[in-house]
Amino acid sequence: MAEAEELGVATKRLRASDLLVPSRGLRLPRRVQTLLEVARPHLDLQQGDFLSHISAAEVLGLPLPAWAQFKPDDGGPVTAVVEPIPWGPKSGPHFREPGRFIHLSRPRNGSLPRRRGVAGHRLTIRDGDLTDLEGAVLTSVARTWVDLASMLPLDDLVVVGDAIVSEHERSFGPPRVPMVSLPELQLFVEKANGIHGVRKARVALDLLRVGVDSPPETKLRLMLEDAGMPVFVPNCRVDDALGRPVWTDLGCPEYRTCLEYEGLHHLSPEQQALDAYRDQRVSEAGWRQVKINKVDMKHGRKWVVARVVQALRKQGWRP
Incomplete structure (x- = not known):
């Protein structure tokens, strides 16, 4: 505001209704x-x-x-x-x-x-x-994550952490490069003594997994871990009948069961065609697939876990 006055902008203009006053001495256009x-x-x-x-x-x-x-x-x-x-x-x-x-x-x-x-x-x-x-x-990314530990619940902190360390290289598309690698983040947190929230960050660090593509995938994985389910690996590779890789959101190799989180982008005709081909290859490889969406997640942990338990049982798992 002081700069505007020095440039000759009238006081009346600085009080106009098309300007926001975010704080004293500041003016911003409403756009x-x-x-x-x-x-x-x-x-x-x-x-x-x-x-x-x-x-x-x-x-x-x-x-x-x-x-x-x-x-x-x-x-x-x-x-x-x-x-x-x-x-x-x-x-x-x-x-x-x-x-x-x-x-x-x-x-x-x-x-x-x-x-x-x-x-x-x-x-x-x-x-x-x-x-x-x-x-x-x-x-920085690493410092921001530790500072977030003082504000976010644990699950949300893990969601952010998974996004930071996510990396993978598939047979299609460009490789995903981490913002900070998991070893680098571990080293940063190890040396973060005295930062508010570092204790929670250290708990969250043990829950991070490399290869996650979206927040719902992290939330789904944490649900299953909290319920005592067998281990599901992010970005799990399944080899089809011809030995070609199929990448699943979460996979349990021990019981040949995989999970796919179906977000909005799965509704396009092109993506549905790709998904149908993927599903066929996974099924022919002897894996059982469970598709989870936003509605399932809204039903809560009990609902989601029950769906996964049903699939695991059919693959030989016994709680």
């Missing part, structure tokens, strides 16, 4: 929607500030639960908040929607950021903890 567009002015106001927690996670493209995703300011009252505060999907006066705020941090020896629409944090920053993306400074 602004992305987190990075809203965050940049905050970063420019104070040298040394950086994005962290769920704001860094979203800019990095990490899969957050809906309640934690950024929601552009609609012009309503959004106060400044500082730690400690309980974040989460729960309702009530003691919980806030973290997606309503830009999560802005400063080094531990600085003062807390206190601005309208900002959740302020102070962090101990080590070499390699910060990165730059499109000119914006934010916490």
